[in-house]
Amino acid sequence: MTLSILLPMLVSVPMQQVDERAILKSNCPGEFKVPIIPGPRMAPMIEVEIGGKKRRMLLDTGASGGRISKKVIDELGLRPVGQSIAGDPSGKNERQVNLYRVPEVKIGGATFYGMLTFAEEGVGPDKGLADGVLSYAVFRDQLLTLDYPGRQIVFGPGILPAGSASYDLEHEIPLLHVTIGDAVVPCHVDSGSDGGLMVPTKYKAKLPLDGEPRVIGHARTLFNEIEILGVKVKSPIKFGGVSLTLPMLEMHDLFPMGNIGGRVLRKFAMTIDQKNHRIRFVEPKKEGD
Numbered sequence: 001m002t003l004s005i006l007l008p009m010l011v012s013v014p015m016q017q018v019d020e021r022a023i024l025k026s027n028c029p030g031e032f033k034v035p036i037i038p039g040p041r042m043a044p045m046i047e048v049e050i051g052g053k054k055r056r057m058l059l060d061t062g063a064s065g066g067r068i069s070k071k072v073i074d075e076l077g078l079r080p081v082g083q084s085i086a087g088d089p090s091g092k093n094e095r096q097v098n099l100y101r102v103p104e105v106k107i108g109g110a111t112f113y114g115m116l117t118f119a120e121e122g123v124g125p126d127k128g129l130a131d132g133v134l135s136y137a138v139f140r141d142q143l144l145t146l147d148y149p150g151r152q153i154v155f156g157p158g159i160l161p162a163g164s165a166s167y168d169l170e171h172e173i174p175l176l177h178v179t180i181g182d183a184v185v186p187c188h189v190d191s192g193s194d195g196g197l198m199v200p201t202k203y204k205a206k207l208p209l210d211g212e213p214r215v216i217g218h219a220r221t222l223f224n225e226i227e228i229l230g231v232k233v234k235s236p237i238k239f240g241g242v243s244l245t246l247p248m249l250e251m252h253d254l255f256p257m258g259n260i261g262g263r264v265l266r267k268f269a270m271t272i273d274q275k276n277h278r279i280r281f282v283e284p285k286k287e288g289d
Helices: 070-076 202-204
Strands: 010-012 025-026 032-035 045-049 053-058 066-068 082-087 095-107 110-120 131-137 143-147 153-156 169-170 174-180 183-189 195-198 209-220 224-235 237-239 241-242 249-252 257-260 269-274 278-282
Touching: 032 045, 066 070, 066 095, 070 082, 070 095, 070 110, 110 131, 169 183, 174 195, 183 195, 183 202, 183 224, 195 202, 202 249, 209 249
Parallel strands: 053 131, 066 110, 183 257, 195 249
Antiparallel strands: 010 082, 025 110, 032 153, 045 053, 045 095, 066 131, 082 095, 095 110, 143 153, 143 269, 169 174, 174 183, 174 237, 195 257, 209 224, 224 249, 237 241, 269 278
């Protein structure tokens, strides 16, 4: 099969002095629930309002910065506020981009001011895609839940309790340590990826694999393409306080860390508390539980 997987994007190494906060401020007077719109990607797609028009945006926990259709940038008449180097964690094929700030993004009953983004060609509803990508960091001041089974995102005031699982930040992206047998693999939490659980091939000898990895397709970031291997794994996967059995583990040799993608995350309602670096995964109750 051919996998179309977008993996973490980062905006780093500013070429000019620029405020790189995902947003400048927000006004969120309560808790809001926004439906997830069905689409071709695993990434949750939601409706927002930008420049007085309804737009569709993907919500990506694997992106430290936003991306938006060049058509929208032109419609809004935005001018660059600086430049940066954009790339993925491989460090290969990075490119220079102009950075823009979108004055207002309205989501539910909340307004987010000064969203940082760069223009991306080849996206937009006319191509059957969203108008762009929202970084999860837009919701830095809110408790954010990506409720895949409930087909909604929920955000508003609040924190997760102290007993919740914690996460690290790597390139400003949430990172968890995933236990597979006796191996512990650092992995980005990436709602923007269409993949499952992917780990670097360098961990192969440490993993409880059932057979030899074989090529199952290809994936791409905004900057690189990679070959994806697939293999069965003998033991459950554990991360963030949950344990699950996966039909297949995916492997690659591009990034130094692994990736928890949409085909795993869609099993849960995932809540992120950015203020305290806490995360929670809740599976829906099965009938009879």
